[in-house]
Amino acid sequence: MPRLVVISNRVAVPTGDGSSRAGGLEVAVRATLKRHSGVWFGWSGKVAANRKATTQTIEHENHSYVVTDLTEEDYQEYYNGFANRVLWPILHYRLDLAEFSRRDLSGYLRVNEHFAAELHRILKPDDLVWVHDYHLIPLAKALRERGHANRIGFFLHIPLPPPDILTALPNHERLIPALCHYDLVGLQTDNDAANLGRYLTGECRLSSRDQRTFNAADRVVRIDTFPVGIEAAEFGRLARRAVRSPFVQEVRESLAGRAMIIGVDRLDYSKGIALRMDAFERFLAAYPDWHGRVTYLQITPKSRSEIQEYGEMEQEISATAGRINGSYGEASWTPIRYVNKAHSRTALAGLYRSSRAALVTPLRDGMNLVAKEYVAAQDPSDPGVLVLSRFAGAAVELAAAVLVNPYDSEAVAAAIARALSMPLDERRARHETLSRALAANDIKLWADKFLDALVRPRSAPNWLRPVSSLAIS
Ligand code: F6P
Numbered sequence: 001m002p003r004l005v006v007i008s009n010r011v012a013v014p015t016g017d018g019s020s021r022a023g024g025l026e027v028a029v030r031a032t033l034k035r036h037s038g039v040w041f042g043w044s045g046k047v048a049a050n051r052k053a054t055t056q057t058i059e060h061e062n063h064s065y066v067v068t069d070l071t072e073e074d075y076q077e078y079y080n081g082f083a084n085r086v087l088w089p090i091l092h093y094r095l096d097l098a099e100f101s102r103r104d105l106s107g108y109l110r111v112n113e114h115f116a117a118e119l120h121r122i123l124k125p126d127d128l129v130w131v132h133d134y135h136l137i138p139l140a141k142a143l144r145e146r147g148h149a150n151r152i153g154f155f156l157h158i159p160l161p162p163p164d165i166l167t168a169l170p171n172h173e174r175l176i177p178a179l180c181h182y183d184l185v186g187l188q189t190d191n192d193a194a195n196l197g198r199y200l201t202g203e204c205r206l207s208s209r210d211q212r213t214f215n216a217a218d219r220v221v222r223i224d225t226f227p228v229g230i231e232a233a234e235f236g237r238l239a240r241r242a243v244r245s246p247f248v249q250e251v252r253e254s255l256a257g258r259a260m261i262i263g264v265d266r267l268d269y270s271k272g273i274a275l276r277m278d279a280f281e282r283f284l285a286a287y288p289d290w291h292g293r294v295t296y297l298q299i300t301p302k303s304r305s306e307i308q309e310y311g312e313m314e315q316e317i318s319a320t321a322g323r324i325n326g327s328y329g330e331a332s333w334t335p336i337r338y339v340n341k342a343h344s345r346t347a348l349a350g351l352y353r354s355s356r357a358a359l360v361t362p363l364r365d366g367m368n369l370v371a372k373e374y375v376a377a378q379d380p381s382d383p384g385v386l387v388l389s390r391f392a393g394a395a396v397e398l399a400a401a402v403l404v405n406p407y408d409s410e411a412v413a414a415a416i417a418r419a420l421s422m423p424l425d426e427r428r429a430r431h432e433t434l435s436r437a438l439a440a441n442d443i444k445l446w447a448d449k450f451l452d453a454l455v456r457p458r459s460a461p462n463w464l465r466p467v468s469s470l471a472i473s
Pocket of ligand 1: 010023024025026133134157158304
């Protein structure tokens, strides 16, 4: 296996105290690098004070972490601007929240050029290059322009909407076709892959018989589905140990015998947290028998706080939690515990195992690993119930969860009631099916399947016609 060079905006540089962040992308890449030695390249997470961005290499257990700073301008235009105020909402089907500016687009392209220039110094001709997520769509093009003929793969961790939405992205014709400079583009679900296929056929007029292999000027680009998994068995073991930790014991004692419902999400509008709280309120209104017998713990670390929508959402959610607690709470019972503090993986694993139900109700999500971790953390003899949005990528594999439409608060309220009173036999049967789905697509398989597909010979099937009319920008 050639050296693996992974590139993403965030890099989980080991901190030594176990406190590195653990978003879905970082969890997946970290698990991959446990099995392949290589380099992880990306943003250091630091904003250089004086326009002097430095690049640093940290060696740790067979891996090199190469991280580069951003200038204040880069940070505003590339990260807060184009990546998170334009691409993030549009790829999550939220055209109403996108705020496009040409300046942000040029900042985005500039940072991609900066990443390519830094990579140019370290890339070897036979390195296998794996680029992650929407921050870095044009990176392969920038590397090809510097002469790199390596196999380069791209994986999108978030959804890819249909062409009708994608074409509302200003300058989409400059950006999305740049995906054709990759050899392989991986997506979370067949729906995402089909959407990209339709874009490449309809907008770029690339020929394809199977909507998976496209002939793009001087290369064959393949698109395929690789749903991200988790280290299911390891997470289950972690949860078994974690319930005995003093922290989890303290939380369990504080419940005084009440059932716990858990939600864990980065503070983001795509997660549907305010609507979920509305649904919980409807549940309390419709099922008074549960008053005083259930506690909903919502753990929501703050995220991207400098972006206006995120600040507004923060206020809306805490006001909603406060209103519901004010209306329904008692001196001895708080219906919602709303916590912004980030918790360690161990603490979360123990809390998942201690919860009768989990509410994972994003309005749109690439995969959602909380759903998978909740399932992996359960005690098979007395498992909790996963209430899952049909709009999370995870719903494809986890169809045995209680699937809901997160926009329908009454239906979510009914699903909460159903989850809390579900008979043991049904919980066990659902959990067994869900566990089988997790085992069938462990994180090891995700990385292996992607990397196998990336190294596969790249000759074009003979039915592919060469492209004549479109130059891929
Ligand atoms: O999985 C989507 C993603 O945007 C990752 O790329 C990112 O690391 C994670 O969510 C957290 O977001 P951020 O890096 O903006 O805090």
